[in-house]
Amino acid sequence: MKITAAEVLRTYARPDPARKGLLIFGADAMRVALKRQEVIAAIIGPEGEAEMRLARIAAADLRRDPALLADAIKAQGFFPGPRVAFVEDAGDGLAPLIETALDDWRSGDALVVVTAGSLAAKSALRKLFEAGAATHALGLYDDPPSREEVETIIAQSGLAVTDRAAMADLMALAQALDPGDFRQTVEKIALYKRGDPAPLSGAEIALCAPTTVEADVDDIVNAAASGRADQIGAIMRRLDGQGVNAVAICIAATRHFRTLQAAAADPGGPASGLARARPPVFGPRRDLMLRQAQTLGLHRTEEALSMLVETDLTLRSSSRAPALALLERALIRIAMLVRR
Numbered sequence: 001m002k003i004t005a006a007e008v009l010r011t012y013a014r015p016d017p018a019r020k021g022l023l024i025f026g027a028d029a030m031r032v033a034l035k036r037q038e039v040i041a042a043i044i045g046p047e048g049e050a051e052m053r054l055a056r057i058a059a060a061d062l063r064r065d066p067a068l069l070a071d072a073i074k075a076q077g078f079f080p081g082p083r084v085a086f087v088e089d090a091g092d093g094l095a096p097l098i099e100t101a102l103d104d105w106r107s108g109d110a111l112v113v114v115t116a117g118s119l120a121a122k123s124a125l126r127k128l129f130e131a132g133a134a135t136h137a138l139g140l141y142d143d144p145p146s147r148e149e150v151e152t153i154i155a156q157s158g159l160a161v162t163d164r165a166a167m168a169d170l171m172a173l174a175q176a177l178d179p180g181d182f183r184q185t186v187e188k189i190a191l192y193k194r195g196d197p198a199p200l201s202g203a204e205i206a207l208c209a210p211t212t213v214e215a216d217v218d219d220i221v222n223a224a225a226s227g228r229a230d231q232i233g234a235i236m237r238r239l240d241g242q243g244v245n246a247v248a249i250c251i252a253a254t255r256h257f258r259t260l261q262a263a264a265a266d267p268g269g270p271a272s273g274l275a276r277a278r279p280p281v282f283g284p285r286r287d288l289m290l291r292q293a294q295t296l297g298l299h300r301t302e303e304a305l306s307m308l309v310e311t312d313l314t315l316r317s318s319s320r321a322p323a324l325a326l327l328e329r330a331l332i333r334i335a336m337l338v339r340r
Helices: 005-013 029-044 059-064 067-074 092-103 124-131 147-157 164-176 179-192 202-208 215-225 229-242 246-265 270-275 283-315 323-338
Strands: 021-026 054-058 084-090 111-116 135-140
Touching: 005 029, 005 135, 005 147, 021 029, 021 124, 029 084, 029 111, 029 135, 029 179, 054 059, 054 067, 059 067, 059 084, 059 092, 067 084, 067 092, 084 092, 092 111, 092 124, 111 124, 124 135, 147 164, 147 179, 164 179, 164 202, 179 202, 202 283, 215 229, 215 246, 215 283, 215 323, 229 323, 246 270, 246 283, 246 323, 270 283, 283 323
Parallel strands: 021 111, 021 135, 054 084, 084 111
Antiparallel strands: none
């Protein structure tokens, strides 16, 4: 039978002596590995592997020795509790062997968990697990995690989230990051908040969330967008000392103003537009960009974007003008535009 990612943990956390196995497949190996870890932990518990109730079998080893899976299914351990025989990175070539092992399966045997990469609809492995009444097949795609999955990750980290705005920020972050990166970020936030009874805030999420823009680049872009023309020269000199490329700064500024443009043009208002921004905008930075979008409005934001595009074309041309000086002049013009 087919099963969804939202159902699989609830289903496999409840022991069922008639259930034989689960196939987890998908193109993203990280998503598959994380979901497999969650499911196996739900079946055998946190001490299951230490108690030798988990047998790992690589696909290559199983091809060399077809008896490995049957032996792992029937083997009895020293510790009581449910057992799992896990086959990693299987392909359709192993479908007949796995089918034979499932046919020989009896109540009390180890549950079979198989992981695979991307599988077509006609895949022999998929048909085997989807057709069985006592087996499930879970396909993982690039869809963002559901709220239930995000709440599960948060609960597993021990993080308490009581503020609705903070939960909305975490949901946005889950849609912007890879599953592994999101889980690591939640664990980082949980560590940061350990022993702190105060509710989690958007500012704290922003502090722990991954960022791809250097602080000084962010500073100069915000100085221009906030109309602080007098600060641009000093920040530009710092960036010059760091060896930052003018084109890189221009790209960051263009990305920033495109976000402001989308926010200013949103029918629900700038706040609604920023809530849909990707990558997500958090905490103090969101408040700052909201003020910028409200101050600039759509017309002046588009005018600033036009200046940045023109500057970018000049920077990439054969012009011999100093690149950072050209960019500094453009940013000062934008800052003066804000104050107009």
